[in-house]
Structures are given as C-alpha cells and as structure tokens.
Amino acid sequence: MNEEARVVAKEDGLLWLVTQRQTSCGTCAAKKGCSQKVLAELGAKDAHYIKVDQHPEMQANVGDIVEIMVPGEAIVKGSLQIYSLPLLTMIVGAAIGDGYAGDGGAIAAAIIGFCAGLWVSKKLINQDANCRRLQPEIVAVRPGLVTTQAVEVR
Structure with missing residues (x-):
C-alpha cells in the first residue's frame, strides 16, 4: 500500500512525516448506515505522524512530499x-x-x-x-x- 506524506522534520538520520487521514466515506453509497464512518469520526481528526529511516539514495528535506510504501x-x-x-x-x-x-x-x-x-x-x-x-x-x-x-x- 502506497501513500503520500509530507516531511515535517529531520533528526539523526530519521524523517518525521505527516499523512492525512483518508477515508472513502465521501464516495460510498452506504453513507449513514456504515460503521466505518462512525469509527473514522471517533478517531483522530488531525494528521498522523510517522517516523521513517532516511535512506542515502532517497534524500528528502523538510517540506518535500514523499511516497511511502507500507x-x-x-x-x-x-x-x-x-x-x-x-x-x-x-x-x-x-x-x-x-x-x-x-x-x-x-x-x-x-x-x-x-x-x-x-x-x-x-x-x-x-x-x-x-x-x-x-x-x-x-x-x-x-x-x-x-x-x-x-x-x-x-
């Protein structure tokens, strides 16, 4: 699974990334009858922070957009x-x-x-x-x- 994130900080060979929560609730036909929407609303409303290793071949700086693969x-x-x-x-x-x-x-x-x-x-x-x-x-x-x-x- 790939997702985009923004580099917000660098420290000791690590990058701090921020990703935005993504749900498919806006495009789903179930809308009101789906528990996924309720769970998404109960969860964190803001961004999610991830710490990843900075690889020498993939140099990124603060402000860059990176694609991460889980x-x-x-x-x-x-x-x-x-x-x-x-x-x-x-x-x-x-x-x-x-x-x-x-x-x-x-x-x-x-x-x-x-x-x-x-x-x-x-x-x-x-x-x-x-x-x-x-x-x-x-x-x-x-x-x-x-x-x-x-x-x-x-």
Whole structure:
C-alpha cells in the first residue's frame, strides 16, 4: 500500500512525516448506515505522524512530499492481530464459560477473553513496532514547498 506524506522534520538520520487521514466515506453509497464512518469520526481528526529511516539514495528535506510504501505483510499481520485475536479469545472464553457456568458464565468469560485478546494484541503490535521488514519505507521523493514554519512533532 502506497501513500503520500509530507516531511515535517529531520533528526539523526530519521524523517518525521505527516499523512492525512483518508477515508472513502465521501464516495460510498452506504453513507449513514456504515460503521466505518462512525469509527473514522471517533478517531483522530488531525494528521498522523510517522517516523521513517532516511535512506542515502532517497534524500528528502523538510517540506518535500514523499511516497511511502507500507509492506503488505505489515497490513495483514496487523489486521489479524487487532481484529482476529480478540474475536478468537472472546469465542474461546465464551465456550469455556458456558461449559462451567452456563449463560452468565459465557457472557463474563467472553468479555474477559475479549479484553485479554486486546491486551495480547497490543503487546504483539508493540513488539513488532521495531521490526525493520514491517516498517514503511520511502519509494519516491518530490520536492515540495520550503517552509520556515516550525512543526511540533507529537
């Protein structure tokens, strides 16, 4: 998956990039009946900051527009970790709870299983945060407008 970003800062061989949140809500026919729109509105409204390595062959300066490529493996692995793992642990929890304590136990164990799945998912994602093969990389640089405005990186 490729996306454009703007270079907002450079530090110690790293580039700080800012990307704009993109959704397809404006072009979708579902409009009001879609939960994706609700989730997008609940999330961050502003830009998203990414830190990437500055490769010697892809020199970029503050203000340049760069095209970044996120490896497909990162997207698939992240999606499985964030969506499938909590769902799976919720189902297993519900089955175990139902076997021991009936419907009430199934509900309680499903909630516990879901929360445990989210916790494990977060740990796995944090573990993968420094894995080089899962990091976005710059594939193209376009000179942009030189800006003197200071940008605060969060």
